[in-house]
Amino acid sequence: MLSAWSVPETFLFGPDTRQCDLAMELYSGIEHLGIVAPHGHVSPALLADPQARFANPHELLVKYDHYLFRLLYSQGVPVEALGVGQTDYDARAAWQTFCSHFHLFSGTPSGLWLRLELTRLFGVTEKPTARNAQAIYDQIDGQLQTPEFTARALFRRFGIEMLATTDPATTDLSQHARAQADGFSVVPTFRPDAVLHFGRAGWAGNLAVLEQFSNRSIETYATLLDVLRQRRAEFAAHGGTATDHDAGQVSLAPLPPAEAERLFGVALAGRLDPQQAALLEAHALFDQARLSAEEDGLVMQLHVGSFRNHNPLLFHKYGPDMGSDIPQPVNWTHGLRELLGTFGNLPDFHAIVFTLDESTYSRELAPLAGHYPALRLGPPWWFFDSVMGIERYLDAVSETATLYNTAGFNDDTRAFASIPARHEVWRRTVANWLARQVLRGILDMEEAHRLLRLSARDLAVQAYRFDLPSEVSV
């Protein structure tokens, strides 16, 4: 028989007992703060509909979580056995497969988040195994049917003050409007990747969707830019404060206008080569920065460094987001030169950057953020949103950039029910890290309390320009 499965009060604190005690003291001061979630991938549909809820435990926790199924896949579990990419599948059988392999998540961030979710939210008291899988399924499934488990009820229960979603340029924003009308602060983030990744398969189709949506014929780059400008204004009118952009490499650089138009013509003709595509994308991204800096003040987020769809087999079968996006080295010092040289000294331009190349934190990003007023460092992203990933990040950036030049925490999740768990892991890990600094005489408790409060909530409010009160200002 398994002993009771739970989360200790000192979870993630230590290993030193004095550090543990101090971390507890610090953490108890911010534990009950509301959650500000400035970047993530929750569907706005969940909050638009008062009755929206989750189909079953497997769909809630496993089916759409590529953090989970990539690891199971690496250990020989076919994604089909988890219902991934399948419309017709047996959720109980898939859940059984998942629980049978639950031990693989020992020590992983997903394992920690699941432990917090299952014990705290659903009252599960045993670690999932092949034996108890169906009983746990029943326990969760029963709760999902109750009024306390609609997405809106959970939003209140989680204490979410602000939730930003991530939305294509062609989003109509009515779901955000419905959620807001009922008092849920759910705001959109403008992510025009689909129409700015000129070199990807499907670009022409994406552009056609934008033409239809905007009711304009887009035959020049200038028209595209103008359509995006208007869409940005509509996002802002629905509470959006930021844009988001994904790129494999750091590249933002303007072309002469005529050259940009020429390349756009080549793109429309379907004949853009990869090098031309890279130049045009760099130009378009630079223009999005210009709109932020000179026109609408939207905060620009850059997520850079993922080599997408590394596994052709899974991509051809099931498309993107199958857990095979793999990081690659990036060069921020060179790649941001033109952007920061042009806009980096403007007080009203905010750029928040995210990297998958940890070696750039101390070498490039902390020195850049510790100089340019425009730049803030996003929290550890993706594979690095983990206890040790967070600790390495704090070690690498705090001395050169200081936490003041960071943007607090993002959960970056599509798994709505995991939001509190992810913020709790961040807050506890930061508290424990600060406690260590206090013990060594590097910080005093006043400084530690202040930095924890900022990291837990207020830095995110300020970096993303949310219209929320902020107790501690930078």
Next chain:
Amino acid sequence: MLSAWSVPETFLFGPDTRQCDLAMELYSGIEHLGIVAPHGHVSPALLADPQARFANPHELLVKYDHYLFRLLYSQGVPVEALGVGQTDYDARAAWQTFCSHFHLFSGTPSGLWLRLELTRLFGVTEKPTARNAQAIYDQIDGQLQTPEFTARALFRRFGIEMLATTDPATTDLSQHARAQADGFSVVPTFRPDAVLHFGRAGWAGNLAVLEQFSNRSIETYATLLDVLRQRRAEFAAHGGTATDHDAGQVSLAPLPPAEAERLFGVALAGRLDPQQAALLEAHALFDQARLSAEEDGLVMQLHVGSFRNHNPLLFHKYGPDMGSDIPQPVNWTHGLRELLGTFGNLPDFHAIVFTLDESTYSRELAPLAGHYPALRLGPPWWFFDSVMGIERYLDAVSETATLYNTAGFNDDTRAFASIPARHEVWRRTVANWLARQVLRGILDMEEAHRLLRLSARDLAVQAYRFDLPSEVSV
């Protein structure tokens, strides 16, 4: 007078006392497990001959260990003073020089291994110095003459369950056969570098040796591939389960067959330029992977990132392996794309990779191994097979890839008598690292025991497909 030199029971544990206690508890559960040594450079001759033993303390411990003489060389000790590269030299004088500089090894992995070997195996009770050098020489030398110190006796005493050597394609395998016939599990590993490094000086001579060995004229690449296919089968018939390949960069990619043949012709003509050599090597390596994936199931090991023979002076005087192989950056994400895209989803293909670029652990290797079923991460290699190197490795890979996607430990040594010491440092360091995770509530003791057992022995058995019982399966 020096205090007694020894190894404390809590060696490498801590610094926290609770961590120390927990590590001890974990370690005591696996301390007596047999040693599985799936990759190394011990000579099979040592185990083929029942009477094989070591000439003297200096040859046993110093003369052939480039970890030692490179460091002494960096501090101004000529390699000649250590007998390196010399047939006629004074072993006692060389040993004296070594002991006079023993303090240079404080805190190095070589220093820790030597401490374990000298105190445990030979009962030395003083740290070597100029003063006690000859007494220690006498003490060890006397023991080396006894029946307890033949290589075979040590093999038993060390509790080695399986030892894999690393052998050129032209190895006749009779030594392995003799060892096995007498009950010593010593298996070969197929390393065809000499005939696949088309661009290196000496390649033509190496090919000639293979022609003679196989009694075939190798005038086409197809013939070479066929000869290697047969040799792989003979290695497998002698218990070999793996191949091994060394490369400066990650590059495995097929050429059109006619192009491969054309380049092979250029190679035979002695006119291959470096770029052509790289293309042909990448093709040949891809073909070795294909044989593993589609024909014989041998596990493919890739050791990548060493810039060989950086010091021309020592290379011209004494050849390779003089301690001047220096790591360089590598790109696994791009370099493994073709290999993993083609074979990475096959359940019967196993690739184990080793890097000298630590920045790739969290950025590239852990995400790759946490996705592709075929990929396992080899343990910290060479300069990183050290207490802190192991800790950085565990930190970098455990959260994204999990230890389940690693291949346990390799000692990778040519120093036979150091094998137990190297495994002990690994096991203790892992135990201490796990204890820290337990104290912070990240793992429970059941999980820690399981992961330690796997890391200490069973992961190696499974990753290398050894025919040995495995108590805990992944």
Next chain:
Amino acid sequence: MLSAWSVPETFLFGPDTRQCDLAMELYSGIEHLGIVAPHGHVSPALLADPQARFANPHELLVKYDHYLFRLLYSQGVPVEALGVGQTDYDARAAWQTFCSHFHLFSGTPSGLWLRLELTRLFGVTEKPTARNAQAIYDQIDGQLQTPEFTARALFRRFGIEMLATTDPATTDLSQHARAQADGFSVVPTFRPDAVLHFGRAGWAGNLAVLEQFSNRSIETYATLLDVLRQRRAEFAAHGGTATDHDAGQVSLAPLPPAEAERLFGVALAGRLDPQQAALLEAHALFDQARLSAEEDGLVMQLHVGSFRNHNPLLFHKYGPDMGSDIPQPVNWTHGLRELLGTFGNLPDFHAIVFTLDESTYSRELAPLAGHYPALRLGPPWWFFDSVMGIERYLDAVSETATLYNTAGFNDDTRAFASIPARHEVWRRTVANWLARQVLRGILDMEEAHRLLRLSARDLAVQAYRFDLPSEVSV
């Protein structure tokens, strides 16, 4: 009311209490050692004049410290508000601005150094704030007028045994001579960057200054080399033992002499393109190494990896050193090949290298320094001269290169009054790091005492060939 602001006796020790105690024991053994400062940017004028002192607290502590104003700038404080680049400004107002933002330095190395300086040197007992700024100004300003606060008095009080400055090729060295004549060991370091950075704006003017200084017409590269050879001799005659060179990338490689002359002609004609400039600089740097190795034995320092003046706005307004020099990746393994292949085995050639790319410590620099007799690793440079930067450095280099192949500590500062603070942070951090090794059984106390003594002082003496007694030799 603020509690008393001070530095605890156990500053930077821990977090473990046993580690704290051991660190204290180790540190107390070297705490009172004199300071050897082999590389920095203090003006020799300060020590040449018996009455030289500091204008006011703001000029002493803030105005010229780009570590401070870059961080304030990143948080929106205009550099002008700090008097930077201004001749006519209000020092008290600037100081007020600085103190109002003092909290930004929590946990940064600048914050720790300032705490040590303000409390120890000036007896300040409150953390600076907007409220107490003027009172602290008064307190420091009053002391700066006293005889105890001339630069020479501070030099004695700090216990500086040797201070090396960094000086252009055109320095006349009379200030060093005056300081030495009065018993202050202040020696020059030869830094010919201005005349060897052939591709930079201003090079022609810099060459003209050298022509005037040396009273020679420099129309060939051979003449330039000869002039520099003579200047090196004059530096050596004034006690100089080293040269220093700054470069964005690692590149030292000889050209055929005729080609070097041809490119020098192109440079004189003002038509050198960037690629030609890089080739000529690599050639010239290689020649400086040759002079060290074959002629004058000056220790060669290489500071590599800074992308200078990343922010064009500040550069155009105020010139270099405005806090916008940003690190970039470098490749030491390839870049040092030619240098070390040629001179790396010579016992009398010493090269000391500094990197801003931490990923190269374990991958490239430690293996290189752990092999070549000529190479020593400089201490953590610039952004990495911090508690955690030092710890990462020790972790990364100690196992492969050993501390014996490092060059001890450099404060690298232009802030004279911060010298003791910087050495203290280094010494305490090393002591604490060694204590951890002792607790884990990796080092014994004898080894730890020895390594601490070496790191605190004696390694610097030996690596820089200073004519000072050295208690412990490598």
